[in-house]
Amino acid sequence: MESCTRVPAILLWCLTIGCRLAWGLVGRLHGSVGLPCVHPQLPGPIEQFNVYWQQKIPGSEDLVVATLVNGLVHTGHVNEKFRGRSHLCPERVKTGNFSLTLTNLTHQDSGSYVCIVLWMKDHVTQLKDITAELEVTAGFSTPVVGDLTSAEHLPYGQERTLTCTSQGAGHLPRIIWISGDDNNEVQDGRVQQEVQQNGEIINVSSTITLNISSHLNILCVIVTKDGNVTSEPYKMVPPDEASGSHTLIVSLISGGVVAVVLVVILVRRRHIRRRPMYRAPKNQEL
Structure with a gap:
């Protein structure tokens, strides 16, 4: 199933007014990443355009990552390394959004990618290339x-x-x-x-x-x-230290309970001693 990754609005704005057409991106190992390539104002219908995504290999032939032929996504020439992992969104290419999505990233995916857009009207016209630098990283899990x-x-x-x-x-x-x-x-x-x-x-x-x-x-x-x-x-x-702490806590609690009981007993005794004895009036004596 092809993935249609949404390109952030700020990226569309930059590409429209002509920001520096080179992007540094970071992807996570086994994750996915979107590589931007947007031409919002195409000079002709999408059927007149061919698009080629390639990975630049120093000292060797570039690898074909994804292609669009006469406005349709074509996978016949995609390098085996990227087959099934590189996706162009058929709906978005109609609006000039040729952004590429790479899935199940490997460390070998790190490198330079170029998006080449060709206008195939009367003769071949190459629009401005867009280059993306991708670094695939993988952090270690929490030990x-x-x-x-x-x-x-x-x-x-x-x-x-x-x-x-x-x-x-x-x-x-x-x-x-x-x-x-x-x-x-x-x-x-x-x-x-x-x-x-x-x-x-x-x-x-x-x-x-x-x-x-x-x-x-x-x-x-x-x-x-x-x-x-x-x-x-x-x-x-350590168990010895833990048991010692436990014994101390139990001793403190027990001592506190005994102290409270003694205080209650003393208070009650003092209250009894101070209470005046009742004597009946003489006229009520028998």
Whole structure:
């Protein structure tokens, strides 16, 4: 099914009054992107126009991405690389909108694209070309921290192993562990990293083994050239410390309850002592 991507009004305005006909666009890996090519004032009917979208390949022959022949979308000459992924909207081309939509983007789609519009009336007249620069990027997913240790509770001085996993594409990232208390890289413990690449998809993981001698507050950070992606903080309180805090809280609550009861008893006793004894009047004495 062909995609009819709407071109923003500001883009139509720029192309109409003659802005710089070169555009820098960014697409996401496996996503879609629209490459603009709009001629709102065609000098003749659409049947008199041929349109060719090509990807510029340095040092090699350009690749045909999409074509319009005598006003009709034609896919016969489209390069296999783009077949089924490049779309011109049949309805919009009638108004001079030859914008191209690329779907299921790959890193090989990055590069320069040119839209060539030819008026085929009495002789071939080439209208002004429109060039678009496309960069396909892929950021890594938010890393997830998990616990590989089988024991649910560990006493002081025992080791605990955490794992951090993420997925993305592009350049290989670096994985670091950060202390959530001071935002410094964790220097203690043993760290191992693993990278698996399946086509363009890169799966990365890192494990860190720490000796738990105090509370734990740690984050995993995926470091790439496009920026860093940080996990949610992973926090843990050692059982001894947690049980000590629990005992303290229970003691405080119990002590508070006892204190309230004692105060109530003392107040009631003082009230009873101060209450005057009732004596009947003499004329009512028996």
